[in-house]
Amino acid sequence: MKKRMLLVICIGLIMCIAIAGCSSQAKESESKTAEKLTSVVDQGGNEVQLPETITKVAITPIPWASAIWAIDGGSQRIVSINPSAMAAYKTSFMPELDPSFATISTAEITKDFTINVEALMNLKPEIAFIWNDQTAEAEQLKAVGITPVMLNYAENLEDLKKDLLLVGQVLGKEDEAEKLTAYHTEVENYFIDxxxxxxxxxxxxxxxxxxxxxxxxxxxxxxxxxxxxxxxxxxxxxxxxxxxxxxxxxxxxxxxxxxxxxxxxxxxxxxxxxxxxxxxxxxxxxxxxxxxxxxxxxxxxxxxxxxxxxxxxxxxxxxxxxxxxxxxxxxxxxxxxxxxxxxxxxxxxxxxxxxxxxxxxx
Structure with missing residues (x-):
């Protein structure tokens, strides 16, 4: 009987240790996830504190309207884009995939990337993706409570992949961005070989x-x-x-x-x-x-x-x-x-x- 009781106690202790270990790992994982989602380093080298929730984004760079659409799985969070991006949309294949993209506003951003901050405020985006040389615009956006995230005009494929991964981090779509950049790497390596x-x-x-x-x-x-x-x-x-x-x-x-x-x-x-x-x-x-x-x-x-x-x-x-x-x-x-x-x-x-x-x- 004593041996049996001792065995039960040992098993109980082992289970407690295992549960405690799993709990610790879960908390550590949650902590890492939370840390990853609360801040990122953008392509201007800035540590950006992200809003707790991101329901609306504005996009100044022309190519990135389509890229953000692809990574986020749709246009549901995009509220404002460059008019040149909309012109590209209308002549692209994307209307076949997402007709609602055509309703996104283009009145707040000009073709030369100038942002009408006052007009943009009316749309209430939490995030605005901008070029990494738009430092003055970044300060204007921060002053009215819109978080700027800088992207780099890619002169090579590595820069492009960094931008894609950054977008994935900001939007909580890391898996989608990593899958996409993995394909980019695979194709490039085929030709390098x-x-x-x-x-x-x-x-x-x-x-x-x-x-x-x-x-x-x-x-x-x-x-x-x-x-x-x-x-x-x-x-x-x-x-x-x-x-x-x-x-x-x-x-x-x-x-x-x-x-x-x-x-x-x-x-x-x-x-x-x-x-x-x-x-x-x-x-x-x-x-x-x-x-x-x-x-x-x-x-x-x-x-x-x-x-x-x-x-x-x-x-x-x-x-x-x-x-x-x-x-x-x-x-x-x-x-x-x-x-x-x-x-x-x-x-x-x-x-x-x-x-x-x-x-x-x-």
Whole structure:
């Protein structure tokens, strides 16, 4: 009997210790979660104390309206965006996914990112996402009780992923942001692993054209990295800027074999093939003679800028520039899988044609 009682007591003690340990771990976990949600360090290097609840957000940067929509799983918390972001929305594929996005206000933020703080106060956002050089605006927002969170204009994929993860932390959507950035890393690593093979073959001379004013992507443009990563040689890599305006004489001298057309302008391949732009003669450019001019895709946002769909932009470029090397994926299948995984959307073949600008690029 004594032995049995001693055994019962020992078991009881073990259970108490186990329960206490679990309780301690749970409290520690809760403490870490609470700590993670109460403050973040933004892309301006500021420690930001977050509101207890975030029901409304305003978004100054143009690309980030779509990114925040993607990470948050909808537009339910977005109350104000840049009018340029709304213009992009209207010409993108996103209306098919979220018609209610069209009702978001654009009256409080101008195209040049100026914030009408008094007007924004009427919408009562707890958070305003701004660029990391908007220090004056940050102080104005804090003065009226709106918490500013600074984002960085990504010049590389690491900056882009940091921004995505920061948004996830602020909105309590860490898992969604981590899943998305993991896909970004996976796709980039696929192309990095092909570097040795790329180095052994000739690169296509490519040019990224922003608009009909002949503004091209230079060395500091993220597209310069994407072009090189996917087996192209950017003819404007010697220009140490994000975008540089050049002339037809320079383009003729470069003579690109492939030209990409941005969605920041309405210019399409046919405009170059038919020499429709006044004062410009494209007839002697190899990319034009061989019909290798491509309008960049547009999904929930322009693929030109660092965005949620940048991995798809990389795959699309690879399939155009080095189709023999990058033949172990299918951009259409990957696009369909991406939309299902991250937007819970089932794309049709017609939807994919629309996103990839198949009509313009045929």
């Amino acid at each position: 092909k570097k040795a093979e790329l180095d052994s073959i000739s690169k296509k001379k490519v040019m990224y054209l922003r608009n009909s004013k002949l503004s091209v992507a230079g060395a500091k443009n993220i597209n310069n990295y994407l072009l090189e990563l996917t087996g192209g040689a950017n003819v404007a890599a010697g220009l140490d800027k994000q975008w540089s305006e050049v002339n037809m004489e320079q383009i003729l001298q470069w003579n690109p074999e492939i030209i990409y057309l941005s969605n920041f302008d309405e210019i399409v391949p046919e405009d170059l093939y038919q020499n429709k732009i006044e004062g410009q003669d494209w007839s002697n450019i190899d990319a034009v003679k061989n019909h290798r001019v491509y309008k960049t895709p547009m999904g929930i946002y322009r693929y030109d800028a660092p965005c949620v769909e940048t991995p798809l932009m990389i795959k699309w470029m690879g399939s155009i520039q080095q189709p023999e090397l990058f033949k172990d994926y299918d951009i259409r299948k990957d696009l369909k899988a991406f939309y299902k995984a991250f937007f819970s959307a089932n794309l049709t073949d017609e939807n994919i044609d629309t996103i990839l600008k198949v009509d313009a690029n045929s």
